[in-house]
Amino acid sequence: MSTYRRLHDGWTLSAITGDRDITSVAATVPGCVHTDLLAAGLIDDPYRDDNETRLTWIGRTDWSYRTAFDWRPDGAVRTDLVLAGLDTVAAVHLNGVRIADTANMHRRYRLDVGALLVEGANTLEVVFRAPYDYTDERQAAYGPLPGPYDEPYQFIRKMACNFGWDWGPTLVTSGIWRPVSLHSWSGTRLAEVRPQVRADGVDLHVRVERTDDAPVTVTATVAGRTAEAVLPAGQDEAVLRLDVPDARLWWPRGYGEQPLYPLTVTAGADSWTRKIGFRTVQLDPDAFRLIINGRPVFVKGFNWIPDDCFPNRVTPDRLARRFGQAIDAGANTLRVWGGGLYETDDFYALADELGLLIWQDFPFACAAYPEDDLMRAEVEAEARENVVRLMSHPSLVIWCGNNENIEGYQHWDWREPLAGRDWGAGFYFDLLPRVVAELDPTRPYWPGSPYSGTPDRDVHDPSTGTIHIWTVWGREDYTFYGTYTPRFVAEFGFQGPPTYATLRASVSDEPLAPDSPGITHHQKATDGNTKLLRGLGEHLPRPDNFADWHYYTQLNQARAIAYGVNRFRALMPYCMGTIVWQLNDCWPVTSWAAVDGDARRKPLWYELRRSYADRLLTFHDDGLAVVNDTDQPWRTDLTLARLDVHGQPLAKDAVAVVVAARSVVQVRLADAVAVPGDPSRELLLAEADGLRAMRMFAEDPVMDYPVADFDATVEPTADGVAVHITALTLLRELALFPDRLDPAATVDEQLVTLLPGESVTFHVTTDRPLDPALLLAYPVLRTVNEARP
Template structure:
């Protein structure tokens, strides 16, 4: 949301909504219904009891009429002239194609959800009662009409979403519900002011060679148009206050000046750092111009991204304050299908999910929105880096005036609005559109028509050069940063990997050696309680009607089954299907991330698709819509640990020599690889042992190894340790006795779960449950090798949360799980077979 001045008075009360034109269900009542502002039509209808929960069962199909219907929002409000010179109607967010009337007169017509509007309305306002009416065009037919008028353009999905500047995922996605609607989704009201107002501030920061923080505040001013007795000029003052030193600077401007540029220098500034690299000091900034005032925060840091060619291609290296940041990222979608339902607390919980999983970067995907101030504010405080897409995704977009003018206005506003956030380091032109043009048949379909390239290669870099040159710009994701390079070439820049999941086994991740993976993922269902809350098929079945309503990927559940085949046993029940596919999602991503991180510094980051869901659905998310952390989340936390040890196949020196003679190198040895993404080097000893499932040591060696800060080290295991005799009954374990090292043990499984002779749960685990002050605790002790102990605590209490998950135990090891729950149940409920799950248990069931 755009900065709101103190003079703004919201019009939030007594709104009603009513259908204007389009299909209505039988029995829909005449008249209007109460409406919330900010709000959207779906939630208004739900609160009025006129529709069922849009997320439940197959409500989606039954409610498609909502997006085919035009709606009127109206209210009466009291206004009294306070003597101000200007009275503006300000709309911070209208979704989307709207006609605005004040007291019967048309004020404006709008067609962009992603920008704000300001209109002088003093001549239209009346002393006392006033009527404000906003008519919204039905979004689905409006998009179709524009496709007929201007020409349809290539896109994914079934609606013409790329004809409108509206959230693309409102029209459905391969994880998202189709709920295209309308609404006043941001505040609207009257701004009364006199003299001068601050229209916008761009507080751009840098740290110079002396260590001083340099704040260059670009202050845009608007004047009321009335003459003044005092034409001596106006002082524009910038004050910076925070940790350490502050600063004040003043520039004088003449009346009617469009703005001022004020530079304030803070000596010995405390730098803002990404999480894991330092602290996040934030400085308060106050800009004053006459009676007008703007308040914000900044963090002082420098940002750059290196894509210069090297011997291997073109890297994608993120530097903050000249320190390389190895990216452990996730992609972000809107956290609710109805945007107004996400408040600051929900944002805080979701970003806590990120931090707790050792994530240091969030990419805001181009089919969503420019997020709420609450999102970026919290990211600033946490040290989470933000990569922001411009809102173009998986489609071609017209560059003619009917869309281009809106695109430029939107981009200018959002670049300005977000310029003060230190967390934001990258702007990205689009998601997959250049790749689509090259590989998805768009070029032939488009011919000579425009498709968005001018935005990505000309408009956006030009606007950033003008408005905010302090941040890096990428034309697209994926992108190879070379004019004649394929946009999704693993040797260059950023890469998306989607053949895994769509058609290939997840072991194929290991065939890639990408420089940076900005999108990849694997699906799994949400928590059981989340799924069962909205899917009511009798009996529950992976291919039941309502189950498939909540699976938006093409042939998604077929891909889930195919993806687990050869890794995990065929599930014997719907309960086992749920656990199998959740576990396989976690295994697939852990496998891929471990491989990619082992390639450091050739690979400098991964950005998982995706952190979150926008409704209850089978998807790629690590945290489901009901805020349960899926098994994937726990796997991600482990594999994204700042210090990470992994055993990986590598090519021997002889195999590499053969490669130079024209032979493909075989991955014929095993290596212990340490990744140290901390500011301190580490040296110590690892014990690497091949052992059976009962814990008997079959071969071992001690390895003294050193790994630099922000670096890696590897050690080729001896043939005696690496030579597994019985893959079904042996593993290799590498661990250090240094408890402060931060390196968790690395385990090499010589066979997949389906090929291992794992003892059944009852034979391998001793289990104890008890009440605690905060809920319950479950302790498990392993008599044999037990893989992936996980508690599906939501099966007992949908509100319960557990602190650990996917814990693998060697013989003789134990683990305690703390469960936060206010439910009054027998503690043993948390140890029943459908709650306490393991990979072992799946294997035992699969053999029966």
């Protein structure tokens, strides 16, 4: 027999240290202290204004979660308490007996509790030690270690960004954050199933646990094939081979379909089922190319951070919406960043279905980590568990040892404070690769990112491996991306504020201003707002009010990242990947995200949808790159025109272009179209098959644009309104922001430049009546050369 019973009801929360009288508050499991206190009305919303600053006591308090449940013997030989996730340092008590001590958010725990259960009422209590008390103790014993913030996150195996980041709040949680259950079983339990998937089958490594010495038959079935092995007494492991020579291959999105096959393993009364995809993955380490089923894949991706500071709030539906936003922007990859989590099973299963490649960092980020026996044991245990848990997923294509820790050791002045102590290298170059090689040899392992292939090579070397580019945003203009010729860019980004509706909902400042208290608090980057203004450079006018600041900085973020993505795509196949920092936010904040903390798409998202499209025209160096990231050749007639700002042609050219599948053609521009007579009054336009690229010969503030003029109509639709605009003059970066009128309103397009006579229709989804006069007026409708009120 094998039965599970969830223990999610009847929990209460109490503070057991500190000076706050919090006793027997109703608690939700899975959940955490912050969300329970919020639900009870005992704290204000941590995401609003600067409320987080008044909640630091939560991470310095010990907490008790307690429940009672009835139990009756059911004939099982053994009953286990299964704790799928405790955050983080905890003592577990059953009927007053301490049965376990835990110190790792990233692990699960299985405890034989049959001897402690009593017929009738039982009590279960989990006592969480204050995270800061634990890290203070560990740091005092080991000595301080360098990191980016004055926070001790490297001393505890917990989501690092819980302690704050340059885009996230400091909300140090405790709680039972994943399910709790009782597992009653007799005979045999499948303790571990490791499917090592090939293109033509799967090799299954199976380990069982048993309560008797009877022979056990282990059976595996997939795609109509079956294999079995008999385990006699004393033998607990077997390897079963299933060959599926006619298997349909699983492909990344854009390269083919994603057929998934149920794989079922049984042993006695226990069974295990996962959906697998048949595929191979290789890494060309010098060029850093991911090769799926023998084909190199150009990675178009986003970095992924935890989608909420309180992970239990991230539901499957929410994941589906976020993945949809990534895919609709043209992405084929998500990098699960090392300051966060090993994500839920739902996360990877959804990626399998959608064909999104997953790059998985082990949870280490931006700091030196202790390598003492306690930390080493925890790291190995969590790595073994999660490698086994996730290896069935075809979407998972690479394990990466850490985020920026090797760079930190090389470039961030760590060596003097380290004074010869360990900093994590033993994990990234020894322990983790050994675990992956032993358990999951079908996938490549990479020691960290950025990393250039060998420990003694500079991680900033763009000629091999992966790089992160933070010179742009940190100190350089975004055109500095043009100085890089990298193999693979695993991280680069540029900030912009969230949407107006998100700011308005999270900040109570009146009026909103770039430097008002709430706006400033929701900017976590050092000198972030200063860098936003500096980043405008010569590209856009200096804003003199909040509406202009908001529009120009959002617009500049979109232009900056598009400039980088287009540059690196034009280098294909020398460069084989861009992973933008970042897709999502965990709360409402000014950040590098394309989708803000309330799930609204920023202008960056719309621009990336063009930059990540399968086919792209982009001005590159002194020419034009014609990018074809499809399996079909692209034969097209390219037209080029030098125009004046009134749309009148000054020179034209036409080029017949054939671009092979998955390749780029560089087109040299004739001087007649490439060299302006008056840079402030001219632009260059390239068009092919409905795609276009446009280059102004001077920066916008010095361009002699006509004042924007247009005809417009607003018509009702089944789900909102259609805003139809016809340009009477050039309209530069036309954008519509309907969330200023209805926070729930969305629009299907942004940042469209129109020449005189051209039209665009914005489809606004809303269930409210919107005043057409307001829809067509500043600051809802914007364009760089607008007529100002």
